């Protein structure tokens with residue numbers, strides 16, 4: 001079902017609307033079983049899933065400026081990751097997997113750990129601390145079952161954004177302390193279970209302004225390696241993902257925060273330098289070290305008051321489109337992970353999941369709940385895109 005124009009107009013006026021009830025998933029012919037090896041993006045384009053495509057098409061239809069509207073439509077053709085942020089998000093996965101052309105690869109984000117988003121509030125998830133067995137059986141096992149029914153689809157799985165990085169730098173928070181065992185066991189279970197021929201896995205490693213600090217590189221790499229080894233060192237884990245839903249430039253000298261007073265303590269002043277430093281630390285720790293980098297929203301720099309500001313940064317623009325031409329032998333691909341236009345968190349200070357970062361001076365307001373559509377923000381990303389659409 002598509003939005004009616006009236007419904008779209010009404011809901012767009014409020015700034016947010018819900019997921020289209022039925023996504024336009026078009027199935028393709030059967031593909032032969034896939035066995036991936038090496039960089040999965042070298043010969044396969046990142047699939048443009050209809051979850052994002054439908055949002056974008058509805059958004060384009062709501063734009064009255066015809067030039068901007070046709071530019072918006074082009075965003076629907078850009079490949080991006082599909083976030084499996086709840087158990088019920090798995091309901092449409094089979095259809096998505098069956099719609100991926102045989103020569104493309106779909107990106108999925110595995111994102112439903114118990115006690116999710118332990119150092120923030122905006123993306124707290126459906127599972128509470130302690131619900132590890134539900135995570136394993138109702139989420140990971142269910143996901144694996146759907147994947148096993150689609151051996152002809154090439155899949156890149158990005159495993160649990162922010163989780164292990166939070167255990168490194170936010171270990172003193174009571175919420176992260178409580179989440180620790182569940183995160184480590186949960187991620188290990190995911191890695192072990194998703195070790196399938198048609199899947200390649202990357203584990204989230206934050207960004208240069210997070211694990212890139214001199215003092216965080218080693219503990220960060222060791223945390224990832226520990227969980228990977230606990231999973232039995234699954235052979236389809238290819239490395240790590242950086243800048244997921246982030247804002248850092250790929251390459252910029254000086255880096256945005258390089259001349260800040262504490263800049264001397266962090267050599268990872270852009271994601272290129274972060275990939276280089278962190279991949280070296282991972283090698284020492286015994287973890288596979290190829291990277292993918294989210295360039296979905298990093299076109300414009302100099303917007304954040306502080307490096308750690310993560311919520312709906314105002315003035316942002318769509319960045320480099322997904323490609324395996326990164327010019328860096330350690331970096332497999334630039335990808336769009338965060339679907340640009342979906343919110344990072346609500347700016348409504350009375351909401352349950354309100355996080356004060358979403359009320360900061362450099363955050364766009366008003367903003368709806370994390371994951372829901374923000375039409376005005378989408379239009380801003382489009383206008384500020386580099387390269388332009």
Ligand code: BGC
Pocket residue numbers: 083085122123124338339342343344345370371372
């Ligand atoms: C939200 C998820 C959403 C994802 C992609 C996260 O911040 O918590 O619900 O799927 O962003 O927009």
